[in-house]
Amino acid sequence: MSFSKNKFSIRGNSLPIINNVSSDIYESVNEINEVEDDQHESFELETGIDNEHLVLCNKRIDYELRPNELSHVCLYEFNSDYRKAKITVSDKALFASDSTPRSVPRRGRPPNDRWLFQTQHPQYSSHIIIRRSFRVVPVLIGPSIPRAEREDTEERYARAILTLFYPWRSVLDIYDIHELWSNVLKVRESAFTARSDKVINNIQLLHDCKRDRDQDLFQLVNQPLPSKTIKYTTQYNDANVDDAEEILALLDETTDVHLNLLNKNSIECCGARERMKREYLKSILRNIILSERFSHINNNNNPFSDLILSNCIIQTTGGTESNVLAYAANRQDIxxxxxxxxxLKIQKEQMRRMLLYGSKEQTSEGDMIIDKQFSDPSCADVFDDHTIDCTMSVINDPQLTTNVSSMNFVKTYNLNYEQAKIFESIMCHIQSTILYQINKDVKHTKPEQLLMYIGGAGGCGKSRVTEAISAFMAYHNRTHTIRCLAPSSAAAVGIDGLTIQSMLHEGRNKTYDNHTLTQTDLSTIETEWRNIDYCLIDEISMVGCYMLARLHRITTIAKHTESTIPFGGINMIFLGDFVQYPPVLDRPLYSNILSPTDTLANTMNTINLTRRRLNITERDIQCKVGRALWLQVNKVFFLTQQMRNKDPLFTAMQARLRSGQCRDDDYNMLCKRIVSSDNDVKSLGQSPWNLAPMLVFRNEVRTNINNYCVFDESIKHNQLPTVVVANDRVRNHDIDNTDLRHFLLSLPDNKTDGLPGYLPIVMNMPVLITHNIATELHISNGSIGRLVRLVYDNDNENLHNNSDIRNPNFPINTKYIQTPLYALVELPQSKLSSPLIDLQPTMIPILPEQKTIKIDLKSFITPTQKRLLNNKTSITICRTQLPIVPAYAMTTHKCQGKTLTSGIIDLVPPPYAKSDLANVYVPVSRFTSADTMAILRPFPQSILNQKPHPDMIIELERLNKLCNSNE
Structure with a gap:
């Protein structure tokens, strides 16, 4: 079978650069990635002259090479009015007699008009264009056409409209490289047909309908409404009032009169739950203040009870010029x-290509890259003197260098006996694989697929083994044959790898269930995994069955193998500790949903039969596949020697904590670490505790502690209290209702996609990045740095005291900044190949990000208001804010995989919290000894005796048996 590939392309223009801040500064990074991902062109394999000849073709090629008679037809009408069909014998006879279509005397309906493609078309000899008997409505696939009036997508809108409704054969027919798309649209829109104008208006109408679907809720909380008198003689009256404030007051009054409208049990339960949460928060803050952690706040004359109960922090004096953190922007900043x-974008792409292909210059097609997608003519003169290091890393042919033995790496990385044993086992397999690839025609046989699990408690040196393996592969020029993955960006940074999610090619708002891989996706997947022989996955406890099944699907596609071969035959090495935090919204790999004796082939066959008989969801099916994949692991090692912890008593206590068998002496040992004048830790105001991070369970607690720490530092350094305020908008409009705005700004950042409403800042404060800016460069969610400077737009909105956004819990003289341009953060762990212009090597600019967030207003509106809205209580907002938060305190989830030199932990579980051994074990196991850990307050002994999940116990027993059988 012969294949011919015809390449055609339309090159889009680069976004114009304006003197002011470009709009993409505030555009969501995820939205940009979504658009870029969906701009890949797809081709279909279609028959050519006969069924033995195939060609690559698509709708664009059909339109570009349409007959000359249809030159006046736009792309939308071409797909609506005409169709492609295989040429028949009668068609050939018709075109043979006359190149112009003509009517043939015959009975019945006359044939539809038909034409030949242009001769350059790959199906010129086999297909023709026929006018449809009835028009159809084309379905537009890809990013939706944006609103006409939206400024930040004005160019995308103009480009889409011109592409669909103005006739063209190449991009130069509709676009001048010296003009903006929006300007070209204004000139050419008069040439649109009446039918095209109607479709364009309908597209805009569809946007209006989507915009207005929250109209009732928005009117209630943000717009004046006409008033009618409510008569209390009726049980329920759906009346409107003059404005939002009067509605809220009136509905509250209605609630008081008609108590039968309320669900009393629900309200009482919710009220009790909220009271317990507030008491939990107050108790933590009270203990922190008693421990003298906020030493400068404590020294003030404010009543102690008022400081605790109302969360009111005293005002501070202004700072001097030498310690100013926030600066107004100038032209150079922009x-x-x-x-x-x-x-940053270039370096990120270069590093990603290095991780994927072993070369900074290799693209997904294996060619040398020309960064046209990054080109910006207006900046050419600027970048001449600030070029990026683009040195290519050469990928050598498979070979084995024997002058350096694996023992050298054992000594270099100081591996203990257990680590060295695992390292030697993996190296032997790698060497066998290399010898097989070099000498396939000799007596070397292909080694059996390696499916290995390396387990052990936190601090046993699993990451050290990973470093040694990576160093061995790098020394032998084999980095392009191993892929290091992790389920979180923080874990990926720890192993110089990528996230598993980035390799699944699902994009934003796409799921496994409804996502179909395009031809471009398939080509990219094959290229990314073409040279991969080994895949290392860290933090396996956070990988669920569903995620593992999706990775198996990708690797199977990449390697062109049967689905019954685990991971397409790639050698897999899993590392992690199941006692630590489990996956989010997924089933742990130890879930007992299959028999341990089930093979992958048996599971696939059983699922196919079950799917026909039972109503089972696709997600449940994939979870079973993931569990079956995990059961194929047949080589297991456990690390038992503690490398992080040098305290034997502390190590023994952690071992008993893992199984929920702590003794009284373990509890007494930890009680000695409670902050108290009678114990080892006297005060948190002393070194090192005054600089140590605090580990807590809840985001609300973390936020309040950080706020206290920031304002305490402001007093210490005599700086003006400063807070960066998020910009919230609804349907591209500002929110006028003050109560609603305060409610949205006060939400914890875990409910607003990592973008805080209020961001208190102080010079040199530790900050935690909440978004993945460039994981490849170690600038990702969970990275911790130091805030150096904030630059903001100096406009009239940045007022010293703005009543609309002012928080009563903050100092009276707080300066509120509403339009930040960027924050400079020092990230020592960042991996830039060259420093950014005018910045130190570790200085990273963090720009505001924009996220669309769905907010539930149940706690904001009353039950009666909820009924008036027909139980519709959610609203969608667009928030713009810096993706950072203070890092004086953090949740325990953020510390997994880290070693802390010192820290303070709170072991009192929050109310209504689900029992989980990881909540206690993970923070306690982060320290090198008990002396480096302080405990905030007394805690119940029962939390030290929490048992692992029964399924986990069974799985660990199974893995231990495999480990013993391997010895």
């Missing part, structure tokens, strides 16, 4: 933003 964005 120019720097453009240059930094450009350089």
């Amino acid at each position: 120019e720097h933003i453009r240059i930094w964005q450009y350089n």
